[in-house]
Amino acid sequence: MKPADSNDNGLARLKAETLIESLDWLREFHGKTVVIKFGGNAMVDEALQQSFAEDMAYLRFVGIRPVVVHGGGPQITAKLAEMGIETEFKAGLRVTSKESIQVIRDVLRESIGAGLAARIALAGAEAKVLSGEDQALFLAEKTKVETADGQVDLGLVGEVRSVNPRAVLDLINSGKIPVISSVAPDVSGQLLNVNADLAAASLAVALGAEKLIVLTDVPGLYSDWPDRNSLISEITNNELRELIPNLESGMVPKMSACLEAVDGGVPKAHIIDGRDPHSILLEIFTESGVGTQVSK
Numbered sequence: 001m002k003p004a005d006s007n008d009n010g011l012a013r014l015k016a017e018t019l020i021e022s023l024d025w026l027r028e029f030h031g032k033t034v035v036i037k038f039g040g041n042a043m044v045d046e047a048l049q050q051s052f053a054e055d056m057a058y059l060r061f062v063g064i065r066p067v068v069v070h071g072g073g074p075q076i077t078a079k080l081a082e083m084g085i086e087t088e089f090k091a092g093l094r095v096t097s098k099e100s101i102q103v104i105r106d107v108l109r110e111s112i113g114a115g116l117a118a119r120i121a122l123a124g125a126e127a128k129v130l131s132g133e134d135q136a137l138f139l140a141e142k143t144k145v146e147t148a149d150g151q152v153d154l155g156l157v158g159e160v161r162s163v164n165p166r167a168v169l170d171l172i173n174s175g176k177i178p179v180i181s182s183v184a185p186d187v188s189g190q191l192l193n194v195n196a197d198l199a200a201a202s203l204a205v206a207l208g209a210e211k212l213i214v215l216t217d218v219p220g221l222y223s224d225w226p227d228r229n230s231l232i233s234e235i236t237n238n239e240l241r242e243l244i245p246n247l248e249s250g251m252v253p254k255m256s257a258c259l260e261a262v263d264g265g266v267p268k269a270h271i272i273d274g275r276d277p278h279s280i281l282l283e284i285f286t287e288s289g290v291g292t293q294v295s296k
Contacts, residue, residue, distance in 0.1 A: 022285035029284060030063040032210035033172065037200040037257070038070040040217040042274035043112065051277040052215075053119035056177055058281065060125040065172045068127075068179045069203060071196030072104075072112045079107050091145045091249075096156040096193040101183075104193050105131070108181035117179045127177040132160070132184030133191065135167040138199060140184035140192045158192035160184060160199050163206035197257035205264030212261040213283060214254050215274030220292035221247075221255060234293045237262040258294040269294045 036056075042048040059066045073094070077087050080103055088095040096104065109131050117127035132138030140158035144151040171178045180203070182196035197214055204212040221240075224230040225248055235243070240259050247255060258269035272279045272291030282290045 018286075021287065025285045026062055029210060031065070033065040033067060033204075033207050034059065034211045034213065034284070035067045035069065035200050035204040035207065035209045036280065037197055037212070037214040037254075038068050038116065038274075039196065039215050040274045042215050043070065043072065044074055045275075048274065048277060049116065049119055050123075052274075052280070053116065053123045055278055055280045056120050056127070057123035057125035059284075060175070060177055064284075066177055067168060067172065067203065067207065067209070068116065068177065069182060069196055069200035070108070070112055070116065070179065071182050072108050075112055076104050076107050079103055079111075090152045090154060091147050093145060093152075093154055093157065094193065095154050098156065101156045101191050101193060105181075105183050105191060108183060113179050113181045117177075120177055120179070125177055126175065127179050128171050129179050129181075130167060130171075131181040132194065132199065136164045137167055137180070138163060138184035138194065138202070140186050140194050142186060142190075142192060156190065156192050158184065158186060158194050160194055160202040163202050165203065165206045168203065168207065195253050195257075197253045198260065201257035201260040201264070201266075201269075204261045204266045204269075209261075209266050210268075211284075212258065212266050212269040213280060214257060214269070214271050215279070216251075216254055216271055217273070217275060218251075218271075219273045219290075220271050221251065232292050233289075234295070237294060237296055240294055255294075262294050262296060267295060 042052055056066050080087050085100055113129040117129050120127040138160045139162040141161045142158045144153050168178045182194050182199045183191055184194050185191055221232045222230045223232055237259055244255055254271055261269040270283055270291050270293050272283050279290055
Protein backbone atom coordinates (compact mmCIF):
# COMPACT_ATOMS: atom_id res chain seq x y z
CA MET A 1 0.00 0.00 0.00
CA LYS A 2 1.33 3.44 -0.95
CA PRO A 3 1.37 5.93 1.97
CA ALA A 4 -0.52 9.19 1.57
CA ASP A 5 1.57 12.11 0.38
CA SER A 6 0.63 15.54 1.74
CA ASN A 7 1.77 17.18 -1.50
CA ASP A 8 -0.50 14.89 -3.51
CA ASN A 9 -3.41 15.67 -1.19
CA GLY A 10 -2.78 19.40 -1.49
CA LEU A 11 -2.74 19.18 -5.28
CA ALA A 12 -5.95 17.15 -5.25
CA ARG A 13 -7.66 19.77 -3.06
CA LEU A 14 -6.48 22.55 -5.41
CA LYS A 15 -7.92 20.67 -8.39
CA ALA A 16 -11.22 20.19 -6.55
CA GLU A 17 -11.39 23.88 -5.63
CA THR A 18 -10.75 24.82 -9.26
CA LEU A 19 -13.54 22.53 -10.43
CA ILE A 20 -15.95 24.00 -7.89
CA GLU A 21 -14.98 27.55 -8.91
CA SER A 22 -15.92 26.69 -12.49
CA LEU A 23 -19.43 25.54 -11.49
CA ASP A 24 -21.07 28.97 -11.74
CA TRP A 25 -19.53 29.52 -15.17
CA LEU A 26 -20.62 26.08 -16.34
CA ARG A 27 -24.18 26.99 -15.39
CA GLU A 28 -23.92 30.36 -17.14
CA PHE A 29 -22.45 29.10 -20.41
CA HIS A 30 -24.07 25.66 -20.73
CA GLY A 31 -25.76 25.46 -24.12
CA LYS A 32 -24.36 28.84 -25.20
CA THR A 33 -22.26 29.57 -28.29
CA VAL A 34 -18.74 30.99 -27.96
CA VAL A 35 -16.87 32.19 -31.07
CA ILE A 36 -13.08 31.97 -30.84
CA LYS A 37 -10.69 33.69 -33.27
CA PHE A 38 -7.61 31.42 -33.38
CA GLY A 39 -4.44 33.31 -34.24
CA GLY A 40 -1.02 34.54 -33.21
CA ASN A 41 1.74 32.25 -31.95
CA ALA A 42 -0.85 29.62 -31.08
CA MET A 43 -1.17 28.93 -34.81
CA VAL A 44 2.51 28.08 -35.36
CA ASP A 45 3.48 26.47 -32.05
CA GLU A 46 2.58 22.76 -31.93
CA ALA A 47 2.24 22.63 -28.16
CA LEU A 48 -0.13 25.61 -28.20
CA GLN A 49 -2.10 24.09 -31.07
CA GLN A 50 -2.52 20.98 -28.97
CA SER A 51 -3.67 22.86 -25.86
CA PHE A 52 -6.11 24.87 -28.00
CA ALA A 53 -7.56 21.67 -29.48
CA GLU A 54 -7.94 20.22 -25.98
CA ASP A 55 -9.70 23.40 -24.84
CA MET A 56 -12.17 23.12 -27.73
CA ALA A 57 -12.92 19.49 -26.91
CA TYR A 58 -13.34 20.35 -23.23
CA LEU A 59 -15.80 23.15 -24.01
CA ARG A 60 -17.80 20.84 -26.24
CA PHE A 61 -18.09 18.13 -23.61
CA VAL A 62 -19.15 20.45 -20.78
CA GLY A 63 -22.05 21.65 -22.93
CA ILE A 64 -20.63 24.83 -24.49
CA ARG A 65 -20.85 25.28 -28.26
CA PRO A 66 -17.46 26.51 -29.58
CA VAL A 67 -17.04 27.92 -33.09
CA VAL A 68 -13.51 28.56 -34.39
CA VAL A 69 -12.55 31.18 -36.98
CA HIS A 70 -8.91 31.38 -38.10
CA GLY A 71 -6.55 33.27 -40.36
CA GLY A 72 -3.02 32.19 -41.23
CA GLY A 73 -0.64 35.01 -42.07
CA PRO A 74 2.72 33.30 -41.41
CA GLN A 75 1.74 30.09 -43.21
CA ILE A 76 0.40 32.03 -46.19
CA THR A 77 3.58 34.07 -46.48
CA ALA A 78 5.70 30.92 -46.34
CA LYS A 79 3.65 29.15 -49.01
CA LEU A 80 3.68 32.14 -51.34
CA ALA A 81 7.47 32.38 -50.98
CA GLU A 82 7.79 28.67 -51.71
CA MET A 83 5.84 29.21 -54.94
CA GLY A 84 7.89 32.25 -55.90
CA ILE A 85 5.01 34.70 -55.37
CA GLU A 86 6.05 37.98 -53.78
CA THR A 87 4.25 39.12 -50.65
CA GLU A 88 3.45 42.82 -50.52
CA PHE A 89 1.97 44.81 -47.66
CA LYS A 90 0.40 48.27 -47.80
CA ALA A 91 -0.66 50.16 -44.70
CA GLY A 92 0.27 47.02 -42.75
CA LEU A 93 -2.17 44.82 -44.71
CA ARG A 94 -1.52 42.06 -47.22
CA VAL A 95 -2.10 42.90 -50.86
CA THR A 96 -3.97 40.00 -52.45
CA SER A 97 -3.64 39.32 -56.18
CA LYS A 98 -5.55 36.92 -58.43
CA GLU A 99 -2.45 34.77 -58.38
CA SER A 100 -2.32 34.58 -54.60
CA ILE A 101 -6.00 34.28 -53.63
CA GLN A 102 -6.23 30.60 -54.53
CA VAL A 103 -3.04 29.89 -52.59
CA ILE A 104 -4.48 31.72 -49.60
CA ARG A 105 -7.73 29.74 -49.85
CA ASP A 106 -5.93 26.41 -50.01
CA VAL A 107 -3.50 27.17 -47.16
CA LEU A 108 -6.31 28.34 -44.90
CA ARG A 109 -8.66 25.44 -45.61
CA GLU A 110 -6.51 22.46 -46.53
CA SER A 111 -3.52 23.09 -44.29
CA ILE A 112 -4.50 25.17 -41.26
CA GLY A 113 -8.20 24.32 -40.99
CA ALA A 114 -7.81 20.61 -41.72
CA GLY A 115 -4.84 20.34 -39.36
CA LEU A 116 -6.69 22.03 -36.52
CA ALA A 117 -9.81 19.92 -37.06
CA ALA A 118 -7.66 16.80 -36.92
CA ARG A 119 -6.13 17.89 -33.62
CA ILE A 120 -9.57 18.58 -32.15
CA ALA A 121 -10.69 15.11 -33.29
CA LEU A 122 -7.68 13.53 -31.58
CA ALA A 123 -8.65 15.44 -28.42
CA GLY A 124 -12.02 13.68 -28.57
CA ALA A 125 -14.47 16.04 -30.29
CA GLU A 126 -15.67 16.02 -33.88
CA ALA A 127 -14.75 19.06 -35.96
CA LYS A 128 -15.73 20.12 -39.47
CA VAL A 129 -13.81 22.43 -41.81
CA LEU A 130 -15.71 25.29 -43.47
CA SER A 131 -14.83 28.51 -45.24
CA GLY A 132 -16.80 31.66 -45.90
CA GLU A 133 -17.67 30.38 -49.39
CA ASP A 134 -19.51 27.27 -48.10
CA GLN A 135 -23.31 27.45 -48.28
CA ALA A 136 -23.15 31.27 -48.60
CA LEU A 137 -21.79 31.56 -45.07
CA PHE A 138 -20.15 34.94 -45.74
CA LEU A 139 -20.78 37.51 -48.44
CA ALA A 140 -17.97 40.04 -48.71
CA GLU A 141 -17.37 43.34 -50.43
CA LYS A 142 -14.05 44.55 -51.81
CA THR A 143 -12.67 47.40 -49.74
CA LYS A 144 -9.93 49.97 -49.85
CA VAL A 145 -8.02 51.32 -46.88
CA GLU A 146 -8.03 55.00 -46.01
CA THR A 147 -4.64 56.39 -45.01
CA ALA A 148 -3.20 59.85 -44.47
CA ASP A 149 -2.04 59.71 -48.11
CA GLY A 150 -5.44 58.69 -49.47
CA GLN A 151 -7.03 55.36 -50.43
CA VAL A 152 -4.87 52.25 -50.73
CA ASP A 153 -6.00 49.44 -53.05
CA LEU A 154 -5.21 46.05 -51.51
CA GLY A 155 -6.44 44.00 -54.46
CA LEU A 156 -8.75 41.08 -53.63
CA VAL A 157 -9.29 42.09 -50.02
CA GLY A 158 -12.72 42.60 -48.54
CA GLU A 159 -14.90 42.80 -45.48
CA VAL A 160 -17.82 40.57 -44.55
CA ARG A 161 -21.08 42.36 -45.29
CA SER A 162 -23.59 39.60 -44.53
CA VAL A 163 -23.66 36.24 -42.79
CA ASN A 164 -25.86 33.21 -43.38
CA PRO A 165 -25.16 31.11 -40.27
CA ARG A 166 -27.23 28.06 -41.27
CA ALA A 167 -24.25 25.82 -42.07
CA VAL A 168 -22.62 26.67 -38.74
CA LEU A 169 -25.84 26.18 -36.78
CA ASP A 170 -26.39 22.78 -38.40
CA LEU A 171 -22.92 21.68 -37.28
CA ILE A 172 -23.12 22.91 -33.69
CA ASN A 173 -26.64 21.54 -33.31
CA SER A 174 -25.25 18.13 -34.31
CA GLY A 175 -22.48 18.38 -31.72
CA LYS A 176 -19.63 19.28 -34.09
CA ILE A 177 -17.12 22.11 -33.82
CA PRO A 178 -16.96 24.31 -36.95
CA VAL A 179 -13.44 25.39 -37.97
CA ILE A 180 -13.87 28.29 -40.40
CA SER A 181 -11.30 29.94 -42.67
CA SER A 182 -11.51 33.62 -43.56
CA VAL A 183 -12.14 33.85 -47.29
CA ALA A 184 -15.47 34.87 -48.79
CA PRO A 185 -17.02 35.59 -52.20
CA ASP A 186 -18.46 38.92 -53.30
CA VAL A 187 -21.76 39.23 -55.17
CA SER A 188 -20.04 38.31 -58.46
CA GLY A 189 -18.53 35.16 -56.95
CA GLN A 190 -14.99 36.57 -56.83
CA LEU A 191 -13.19 35.16 -53.80
CA LEU A 192 -11.79 37.76 -51.39
CA ASN A 193 -9.34 37.58 -48.52
CA VAL A 194 -11.15 38.87 -45.42
CA ASN A 195 -9.84 39.81 -41.99
CA ALA A 196 -10.40 36.86 -39.65
CA ASP A 197 -10.91 39.04 -36.54
CA LEU A 198 -13.74 40.99 -38.16
CA ALA A 199 -15.20 37.85 -39.76
CA ALA A 200 -15.34 36.23 -36.33
CA ALA A 201 -17.15 39.28 -34.94
CA SER A 202 -19.72 39.25 -37.75
CA LEU A 203 -20.32 35.54 -37.18
CA ALA A 204 -20.65 35.98 -33.41
CA VAL A 205 -23.37 38.58 -33.96
CA ALA A 206 -25.22 36.41 -36.51
CA LEU A 207 -25.12 33.39 -34.20
CA GLY A 208 -26.28 35.33 -31.15
CA ALA A 209 -23.10 34.17 -29.39
CA GLU A 210 -22.64 34.68 -25.69
CA LYS A 211 -19.01 35.62 -26.09
CA LEU A 212 -16.30 36.41 -28.66
CA ILE A 213 -12.72 35.51 -27.73
CA VAL A 214 -9.80 36.78 -29.84
CA LEU A 215 -6.42 35.12 -29.29
CA THR A 216 -3.40 37.33 -29.83
CA ASP A 217 0.27 37.60 -28.79
CA VAL A 218 -0.08 40.17 -26.00
CA PRO A 219 -1.72 39.91 -22.56
CA GLY A 220 -4.50 42.29 -23.55
CA LEU A 221 -5.22 45.92 -24.40
CA TYR A 222 -2.94 48.61 -23.01
CA SER A 223 -4.12 52.18 -22.54
CA ASP A 224 -0.56 53.50 -22.85
CA TRP A 225 1.55 50.97 -24.78
CA PRO A 226 4.40 50.05 -24.21
CA ASP A 227 3.79 50.79 -20.50
CA ARG A 228 3.02 47.27 -19.25
CA ASN A 229 1.37 48.70 -16.14
CA SER A 230 -1.40 50.15 -18.30
CA LEU A 231 -3.09 46.81 -19.07
CA ILE A 232 -6.87 47.25 -19.13
CA SER A 233 -8.87 44.37 -17.64
CA GLU A 234 -12.33 45.74 -18.49
CA ILE A 235 -13.55 48.46 -20.84
CA THR A 236 -16.94 49.50 -22.20
CA ASN A 237 -17.71 49.64 -25.90
CA ASN A 238 -18.05 53.43 -25.79
CA GLU A 239 -14.70 53.82 -24.01
CA LEU A 240 -13.09 51.52 -26.58
CA ARG A 241 -14.61 53.48 -29.45
CA GLU A 242 -12.75 56.58 -28.28
CA LEU A 243 -9.51 54.65 -27.77
CA ILE A 244 -9.29 52.81 -31.12
CA PRO A 245 -7.93 55.72 -33.24
CA ASN A 246 -4.88 55.91 -30.94
CA LEU A 247 -4.05 52.18 -30.87
CA GLU A 248 -1.09 50.44 -32.48
CA SER A 249 -2.04 49.29 -36.00
CA GLY A 250 -1.83 45.59 -35.12
CA MET A 251 -4.42 45.94 -32.36
CA VAL A 252 -6.92 47.95 -34.39
CA PRO A 253 -8.64 45.03 -36.21
CA LYS A 254 -8.76 42.95 -33.02
CA MET A 255 -10.28 45.69 -30.90
CA SER A 256 -12.55 46.75 -33.79
CA ALA A 257 -13.80 43.14 -33.87
CA CYS A 258 -14.58 43.27 -30.15
CA LEU A 259 -16.37 46.58 -30.62
CA GLU A 260 -18.38 45.29 -33.58
CA ALA A 261 -19.42 42.20 -31.62
CA VAL A 262 -20.58 44.08 -28.52
CA ASP A 263 -22.29 46.79 -30.58
CA GLY A 264 -24.07 43.98 -32.43
CA GLY A 265 -25.47 42.39 -29.26
CA VAL A 266 -22.79 39.94 -28.12
CA PRO A 267 -22.69 40.45 -24.32
CA LYS A 268 -18.91 40.21 -23.94
CA ALA A 269 -15.81 40.15 -26.11
CA HIS A 270 -12.29 39.37 -24.95
CA ILE A 271 -8.71 39.78 -26.10
CA ILE A 272 -6.51 37.12 -24.47
CA ASP A 273 -2.92 35.94 -24.77
CA GLY A 274 -2.84 32.81 -26.92
CA ARG A 275 0.77 32.17 -25.87
CA ASP A 276 -0.48 30.94 -22.48
CA PRO A 277 -1.61 27.29 -22.63
CA HIS A 278 -5.32 26.84 -21.84
CA SER A 279 -5.87 30.61 -21.59
CA ILE A 280 -9.38 30.10 -23.00
CA LEU A 281 -10.36 27.90 -20.05
CA LEU A 282 -8.87 30.43 -17.63
CA GLU A 283 -10.95 33.17 -19.21
CA ILE A 284 -14.23 31.31 -19.18
CA PHE A 285 -14.03 29.33 -15.95
CA THR A 286 -12.22 31.52 -13.40
CA GLU A 287 -13.44 34.52 -11.41
CA SER A 288 -10.46 36.71 -12.30
CA GLY A 289 -10.34 35.79 -16.00
CA VAL A 290 -7.47 36.91 -18.22
CA GLY A 291 -6.86 39.55 -20.87
CA THR A 292 -9.20 42.46 -21.63
CA GLN A 293 -12.99 42.25 -21.54
CA VAL A 294 -15.22 44.53 -23.61
CA SER A 295 -18.89 44.95 -22.72
CA LYS A 296 -21.60 47.60 -22.72
